[in-house]
Amino acid sequence: MNKEAIPSIIFYDQDFVDLYNRSWVWIDELWKQGPLAEGTQVPAGYVSHEGQKTLNLFDTCLSSLFLCYSNQVYSPFEAVDFFYSKQEENGAIRCDYGLEDGKPVFTDSNPQGVCMPLLPYVEFMFYHKIGNKKRLKEVVPCLEAYFDWLKAEYQMENGLFSVPVSACMSGGLPRSQAVYQLDFNTLVAINALAFSDIGDILNDKELSFKYKKLYFMIKTRINGLMWDPETSFYYDLDADGNRLPLKLLSAFWTLLAEIPNDEKAALMIEKLRDPAFFGTENPFPNVSADSPCFSENAENMCGAVVPFNTYLVVKGLEKYGERVFARECSIRNIYFMLDTLNPDEDKQGDVWEAYLPSREGAPAAGEDGFPRKKFLPQVCLMTITLMIEDVIGLDVSLPRKTVNWTVPSLEVMGIDKLSLKRNLISIMSSKNTRGWEIRLESEKLYYFTIEIIDEDKRKTLPIPSGKCSMLIDKL
Numbered sequence: 001m002n003k004e005a006i007p008s009i010i011f012y013d014q015d016f017v018d019l020y021n022r023s024w025v026w027i028d029e030l031w032k033q034g035p036l037a038e039g040t041q042v043p044a045g046y047v048s049h050e051g052q053k054t055l056n057l058f059d060t061c062l063s064s065l066f067l068c069y070s071n072q073v074y075s076p077f078e079a080v081d082f083f084y085s086k087q088e089e090n091g092a093i094r095c096d097y098g099l100e101d102g103k104p105v106f107t108d109s110n111p112q113g114v115c116m117p118l119l120p121y122v123e124f125m126f127y128h129k130i131g132n133k134k135r136l137k138e139v140v141p142c143l144e145a146y147f148d149w150l151k152a153e154y155q156m157e158n159g160l161f162s163v164p165v166s167a168c169m170s171g172g173l174p175r176s177q178a179v180y181q182l183d184f185n186t187l188v189a190i191n192a193l194a195f196s197d198i199g200d201i202l203n204d205k206e207l208s209f210k211y212k213k214l215y216f217m218i219k220t221r222i223n224g225l226m227w228d229p230e231t232s233f234y235y236d237l238d239a240d241g242n243r244l245p246l247k248l249l250s251a252f253w254t255l256l257a258e259i260p261n262d263e264k265a266a267l268m269i270e271k272l273r274d275p276a277f278f279g280t281e282n283p284f285p286n287v288s289a290d291s292p293c294f295s296e297n298a299e300n301m302c303g304a305v306v307p308f309n310t311y312l313v314v315k316g317l318e319k320y321g322e323r324v325f326a327r328e329c330s331i332r333n334i335y336f337m338l339d340t341l342n343p344d345e346d347k348q349g350d351v352w353e354a355y356l357p358s359r360e361g362a363p364a365a366g367e368d369g370f371p372r373k374k375f376l377p378q379v380c381l382m383t384i385t386l387m388i389e390d391v392i393g394l395d396v397s398l399p400r401k402t403v404n405w406t407v408p409s410l411e412v413m414g415i416d417k418l419s420l421k422r423n424l425i426s427i428m429s430s431k432n433t434r435g436w437e438i439r440l441e442s443e444k445l446y447y448f449t450i451e452i453i454d455e456d457k458r459k460t461l462p463i464p465s466g467k468c469s470m471l472i473d474k475l
Helices: 014-030 057-067 078-085 119-130 133-154 182-201 205-226 249-256 262-273 307-319 323-341 376-392
Strands: 008-010 031-033 045-047 054-056 096-098 394-397 402-407 413-420 423-432 435-442 446-452 457-463 466-471
Touching: 008 014, 008 376, 014 031, 014 323, 014 376, 045 057, 045 078, 054 057, 057 078, 057 119, 057 376, 078 119, 119 133, 119 182, 119 394, 133 182, 133 205, 182 205, 182 249, 249 262, 249 307, 262 307, 262 323, 307 323, 307 376, 323 376, 376 394, 376 413, 394 413, 402 423, 423 446, 435 446
Parallel strands: 402 446
Antiparallel strands: 008 413, 031 045, 054 096, 394 402, 413 423, 423 435, 435 466, 446 457
């Protein structure tokens, strides 16, 4: 691995920096390049894991959300493009394909191999992090065909989607009665919203309207059928449309989809703060702490803290102006990861795809192989993606030529040599005799916004090419 090619971070807690750096080392160790055997059709590059027999669409999408920060040392596109190459005439893209033969893998519990949909959201993120508009134009037909297949196969008369529970990858959570799953429908809304934005980017009004219409339809159905005003929460529905009592963390995915109004969102966010619900020491467990199935040991995955859940909740909190709380929860989550990786006893720790809600460590291994050790699609969402976007606080949009830096208060931190296409940027804050200073370096012009929440300061400045600095007291 060429360490010089990967962007580096600066943070006042060196353990965070070390974890970020080790994540790239793990990626390099587990990176598979080229087909495993003659005649196989696996992609040219992907993040592997121990005992892997298939390539999973959901895990590939998760991986792309941190690989896009590698300055393209590790391609975020190749594995995603493999799934597009497997698209069938009816638009279907299956969840798993065998590494030996490249064929779709079906199970009795998921006979059509449907997967939690993330592709439009991922392509929208690609556009802002890497800035390839041509790619958007090329993948839109694949995305449309895929969405049409999902609607044809899984959208019911009431407008909601119904898939096999196993497609939601919720492990041993007691959801056998869930016919209309909140998490799947919320992801449909998230992706419809992203697809509408893609239409706006491409100046395709028909595309934008089509998916905005789908988004508002799903939003209306979720608010009308899945929201319970007495408990101020969203729930799965059974076959008769009755709300099931289990409080799932995926209810907070609705924040990213902008489904609840401000009043509903405020009521929900209180449950994220409350230890009796989702505000456990290690935020956030996948079921509420007041649920009968909740387990401090995360048995059967009940009560487990899963990084993908954390990622979507944190991104949703940002939509409702809760960046400070989102950052605090990200930092707490990473501390639990560090404590599990570096236990006090004289033994070697590791990183896992899930963690316990109230103490360091991972759930005990089950017969199904959960949790997987060093499962990077989950781990690196925290140690790279949220480290850059929430702990450091950077929001980058290459097409807009904007870098927004939001921090609760000034601390020694920043990023060095992050690629904005062919433009490498460096942003760092430090304190000297003149006070707090932000130093910037860029090869091209872009617009930089600094927001310091505690000091109620926000300023947008055009940053010319070369080196420059600004004193916070002068803002």
